Amino acid sequence: MTADFDTAEPYRLNPAVALRxxxxxxxxxxxxxxxxxxxxxxxxxxxxxxLGRHPTAGAALTHVPEERREACRRALASLAATDMxxxxxxxxxxxP
Amino acid sequence: MTTQAERVPALVEQxxxxxxxxxxxxxxxxxxxxxxxxxxxxxxxxxxxxELSTAEMKSVIDELQRMQVFYVNVGGGEPTVRPxxxxxxxxxxxxxxxxxxxxxxxRLTPDRARRLAATxxxxxxxSLDGATREVNDAVRGRGSYDMAMRAxxxxxxxxxxxxxxxxxxxxxxxxxLDDFAAIADRFGAQLRITRLRPSGRGADxxxxxxxxxxxxxxxxxxxxxxxxxxxxxxxxxxxxxxGSQPIPGLNLCGAGRVVCxxxxxxxxxxxxxxxxxxxxxxxxxxxxxxxDVWQHSDLFADLRRPSTGGACASCSAYDVxxxxxxxxxFFTGLPLDGPDPECVxxxxxAALTAVDPTATPRPSGDHSHRTVxxxxxxxxxxxxxxLCDESPLAGMAGTAGTAATTGxxxxxxxxxxxx
Numbered sequence: 009m010t011a012d013f014d015t016a017e018p019y020r021l022n023p024a025v026a027l028r029x030x031x032x033x034x035x036x037x038x039x040x041x042x043x044x045x046x047x048x049x050x051x052x053x054x055x056x057x058x059l060g061r062h063p064t065a066g067a068a069l070t071h072v073p074e075e076r077r078e079a080c081r082r083a084l085a086s087l088a089a090t091d092m093x094x095x096x097x098x099x100x101x102x103x104p
Numbered sequence: 105m106t107t108q109a110e111r112v113p114a115l116v117e118q119x120x121x122x123x124x125x126x127x128x129x130x131x132x133x134x135x136x137x138x139x140x141x142x143x144x145x146x147x148x149x150x151x152x153x154x155e156l157s158t159a160e161m162k163s164v165i166d167e168l169q170r171m172q173v174f175y176v177n178v179g180g181g182e183p184t185v186r187p188x189x190x191x192x193x194x195x196x197x198x199x200x201x202x203x204x205x206x207x208x209x210x211r212l213t214p215d216r217a218r219r220l221a222a223t224x225x226x227x228x229x230x231s232l233d234g235a236t237r238e239v240n241d242a243v244r245g246r247g248s249y250d251m252a253m254r255a256x257x258x259x260x261x262x263x264x265x266x267x268x269x270x271x272x273x274x275x276x277x278x279x280x281l282d283d284f285a286a287i288a289d290r291f292g293a294q295l296r297i298t299r300l301r302p303s304g305r306g307a308d309x310x311x312x313x314x315x316x317x318x319x320x321x322x323x324x325x326x327x328x329x330x331x332x333x334x335x336x337x338x339x340x341x342x343x344x345x346x347g348s349q350p351i352p353g354l355n356l357c358g359a360g361r362v363v364c365x366x367x368x369x370x371x372x373x374x375x376x377x378x379x380x381x382x383x384x385x386x387x388x389x390x391x392x393x394x395x396d397v398w399q400h401s402d403l404f405a406d407l408r409r410p411s412t413g414g415a416c417a418s419c420s421a422y423d424v425x426x427x428x429x430x431x432x433x434f435f436t437g438l439p440l441d442g443p444d445p446e447c448v449x450x451x452x453x454a455a456l457t458a459v460d461p462t463a464t465p466r467p468s469g470d471h472s473h474r475t476v477x478x479x480x481x482x483x484x485x486x487x488x489x490x491l492c493d494e495s496p497l498a499g500m501a502g503t504a505g506t507a508a509t510t511g512x513x514x515x516x517x518x519x520x521x522x523x
Binding site for chain 1 (some may be wrong): 127172224
């Protein structure tokens with residue numbers, strides 16, 4: 009499940025993952041692999057939560073201020089590597 | 105694993121202020137136990153008549169689901185002696201509260217192991233305190249080594265996957281660390297090691313069983329070398345002062361911040377090692393339930409305030425050891441803002457010489473098996489089988505609940521920050 013993260017592809021939050029709001033951002037729990045991940049900025053939480061609404065991960069990243077975009081891209085890549093976010097092949101870019 | 109979008113305070117700093125809900129919640133389901141381990145941190149043995157009913161247990165599970173407590177560490181006593189154990193396990197899993205339960209193996213028959221292997225969100229932790237029968241049974245009682253081994257064989261044969269083997273480190277078994285790792289490898293299990301605390305009956309044996317200074321160093325060195333394959337929770341952060349390389353795991357005291365305990369009668373304590381009125385934050389039976397205790401109790405608010413380090417503040421190691429374990433200090437009679445009794449700089453040992461050993465705090469409750477003058481356990485020979493029976497074997501003749509669905513795997517499960 010560690011396909012390379014590609015910003016030209018659509019991604020979404022894995023349906024097996026729940027986000028619990030915390031003061032620093034959120035705690036993400038993957039019910040499948042039981043991994044806990046800490047999203048340490050509210051901005052990243054928003055990005056991850058709304059990822060599926062964008063046609064590509066790159067398009068979602070354009071909503072992040074430029075100076076923090078690269079850090080967020082790296083965060084998404086690490087979330088993709090742990091199956092927290094998954095390629096979204098629906099193609100419409102619209103999450104049902 | 106940590107995902108960092110930009111410069112923010114270290115996660116450990118965030119944790120100190122507490123979370124919206126615990127991430128490492130220990131929930132003891134009964135004080136009843138078939139064993140009488142010498143170091144039992146909850147002084148278990150006999151069921152408490154006030155233990156939460158099945159309906160009350162389910163209502164707590166409902167609340168944990170609402171609070172998004174994604175999994176709980178279930179213990180006891182021996183949790184599987186509750187007649188409703190399997191029913192509650194299934195209920196929790198069905199309500200998105202995963203369960204990792206600790207057991208001495210009593211009920212892990214081949215059939216039960218197969219059903220567990222087919223249940224998602226369930227993990228099993230077998231307690232074993234010696235890599236040999238001799239060392240294990242000296243602490244956990246005769247027959248307990250064979251019982252644990254049988255349970256592990258059953259889990260492995262059922263294809264359960266990576267269950268946990270949980271070891272309390274003592275003076276008798278530090279030298280067996282490699283042997284424990286080999287046992288874990290043999291069963292495809294993961295080793296978890298924790299610290300012996302002077303809590304519950306542990307207070308009675310702490311002096312003779314807690315690791316020596318040399319063994320603490322051995323343990324630290326072993327963890328630095330092998331820690332990535334071993335779970336430790338927040339057990340050993342006090343050892344970090346032994347070197348420049350921090351050991352893997354959660355390096356702070358999580359009590360009341362990310363950790364807490366719900367005991368069998370619903371009392372909420374700051375951590376599993378602190379069953380004493382001084383660390384009791386409330387009870388889940390109260391109007392606001394568990395959530396109100398977690399979020400609003402005075403005790404937990406206090407634990408989440410920044411601490412100054414007290415007598416330890418001037419120590420060069422304070423940043424890494426954080427003053428050590430609150431419960432270990434408390435039950436050895438040391439002040440909470442001073443050194444840990446196992447302080448690797450020797451400050452704890454020095455402080456202990458000033459403590460009156462007869463005046464140390466005792467646990468609030470003792471559910472130990474009563475013994476008669478000949479040292480025989482007061483176990484009934486008849487077979488009463490009522491719900492209120494205090495025998496831990498009550499209900500054993502009954503059939504257990506059902507388990508379903510597909511395979512299981514595991515990784516972190518509340519064993520602290522992995523970055």
